[in-house]
Amino acid sequence: MKQFFQILKYHKQPHILSLMFLGFVSGLPFLLVVSSLPIWLTQIGYSKTIIGWMFLTTIPYSTKFLWAPLIDQYQLPYLCDYFGQRRGWALCIQVFLFISIIGLGLSDPQNHIVLTVFFAFLVSFCAASQDIVLDAYRIERLKTHELGIGTSMSGIGFRLGMLVSGAGSLYLQSLFSWSFAYIAMAFIGLIGIITTLLVDEVQSQEISSEVEQHYKIKSKDFIAYLQGVLNSFMAIGRHAGWPLLILLIFFYKIGDSIPNAMSGPLFVDLEFSAIEIANASKTFGLLMMIFGGFCGGIVVSKVGLRNGLIIGGIVQILSPLMFLILSINGHNEFVFFVTVGIQSFSCGVGSTAFVAYLSGICRGGYTATQFAVLYSFSSMSRIILSSVSGYAADHVTWASFFAVTTLLSILFILVLKEFERAQSKIVETNSEV
Known part of the structure; x- marks a missing residue:
């Protein structure tokens, strides 16, 4: 109940409301690969074995921490100079995500399954990379007392995105075709580009001395990147x-x-x-x-x-x-x-x-x-x-x-x-x- 009144209090603040739209575009691509695509492949006669192996295309979701330091530390020429570190990366990734979803919809898995696999992997890679950027933006944009409500708004948007892509793609497929459904989802995903263009860039928070000691992060230092990845696995050991x-x-x-x-x-x-x-x-x-x-x-x-x-x-x-x-x-x-x-x-x-x-x-x-x-x-x-x-x-x-x-x-x-x-x-x- 307390969280509900917080939402009423903050929902008119643009930077809080924008997190719901950014959460929406994070939730949109996932079910297109792990839910809608298996149903599509089953309908056109592919075996369960092939459908099972298709889940390997979602590997980027579980390995995104490997290239997260690159997105965190390195600037894209022109885009990051003009839009800022977070928005520059987000816009670049969102454009490729838009293209990859359309490509998946037009890939014709009945005759070109290899092309379908390629675009399914590309959608997963772009979506996982988008999650890296948008998570970083959310953390840096919110003040401490806004973390709870900001995370809630992002979570609400994420579930709405899953609802639209999961149920929406099936409704559209039943009325038109799978290709139309995926193309429609790609255009709905343009909400992310529009939101990214409208929000303000934030300055990245300074790295604490503790983190700097652990990772020895320096700007554009590839050794630090490798050390960060290595420390990730050493922590588990x-x-x-x-x-x-x-x-x-x-x-x-x-x-x-x-x-x-x-x-x-x-x-x-x-x-x-x-x-x-x-x-x-x-x-x-x-x-x-x-x-x-x-x-x-x-x-x-x-x-x-x-x-x-x-x-x-x-x-x-x-x-x-x-x-x-x-x-x-x-x-x-x-x-x-x-x-x-x-x-x-x-x-x-x-x-x-x-x-x-x-x-x-x-x-x-x-x-x-x-x-x-x-x-x-x-x-x-x-x-x-x-x-x-x-x-x-x-x-x-x-x-x-x-x-x-x-x-x-x-x-x-x-x-x-x-x-x-x-x-x-x-x-x-x-x-x-």
């Missing part, structure tokens, strides 16, 4: 039982990533129309995901990080279980809506608990870097699981596929116990010394 931590991330994502990846092919196989998928999965599902995230925050605040993670993981197990029930029932609209609702709600709860847990274990130096790298491992786990799930789904029935997924989702509890045991041993050893 200092965690007790870090291989188990990576394994925990992997198994925790099973209950969420695999159903999300194979939802489009399953819905098409069960003969649900594009309108039915848009109404249930992209509209109702998004609302349930937001509600789940809200509930997940309450759960974590009440029971703590560890118990919140366990509860979130258990709730996520309901996702493949409901897909199992749907695959057995076939084309049943009631079961379809219930499945989408539970899957989206569990995704919201599990993701919130997961992010909170990762935030909690990042302590000491390199806190922000540790979280960024751990979250990148999480994204990479999603990509790997999504990629191999298509091959598995091609060789078994849908019921068998989701039954095995449900069982695998439970393993995260065992890995969590082993990870905590490894940490406790380190603590005991240090106390003895």
Whole structure:
């Protein structure tokens, strides 16, 4: 309620309102690759194996920290001189994003799948790069007391962008064609260019002496860039039982990533129309995901990080279980809506608990870097699981596929116990010394 009144207070301030539009264009491209494209490929007859491998085109989302220092430190000739560091980079990336989305829509995957793969990767790369710039702009533009409301406005815009690209592309495809839908999304994305031109550039905050000591950042210093990337991985290695931590991330994502990846092919196989998928999965599902995230925050605040993670993981197990029930029932609209609702709600709860847990274990130096790298491992786990799930789904029935997924989702509890045991041993050893 307090946050609602804050939104009413700040919504008329241009720099706060602009964050919602910038958040919108951040959320717009993602579902065009991970949701709409798999449905498109399923409709024209591609195997689940091919569709699964297409998720590899989203790798830039999980590796963007590799080139983030370049965008942060280096200036583009002319553009950055005229518009500033953040706006110059944003405009350049947004133009290429506009072109790549149109290219994806015109790529004709039925006859030129390699071209489709290229443009899908290009969309992901441009979108991930845009996220780097816009996140930096948001952080530097907001004052300390505006961070909460600014982040909320950006989050609202991001979800609206997902709604428009997820549901909107399916509605437009059912009325016209996939090419028209993608071209329309590209032009809607011009909101980002217009907003970037209208907002004011901000001066980058000075790097603190602590960060400078860790990364030894100097202007246009490529060695500093390489050192920053190296420090990102070294930060993870200092965690007790870090291989188990990576394994925990992997198994925790099973209950969420695999159903999300194979939802489009399953819905098409069960003969649900594009309108039915848009109404249930992209509209109702998004609302349930937001509600789940809200509930997940309450759960974590009440029971703590560890118990919140366990509860979130258990709730996520309901996702493949409901897909199992749907695959057995076939084309049943009631079961379809219930499945989408539970899957989206569990995704919201599990993701919130997961992010909170990762935030909690990042302590000491390199806190922000540790979280960024751990979250990148999480994204990479999603990509790997999504990629191999298509091959598995091609060789078994849908019921068998989701039954095995449900069982695998439970393993995260065992890995969590082993990870905590490894940490406790380190603590005991240090106390003895």
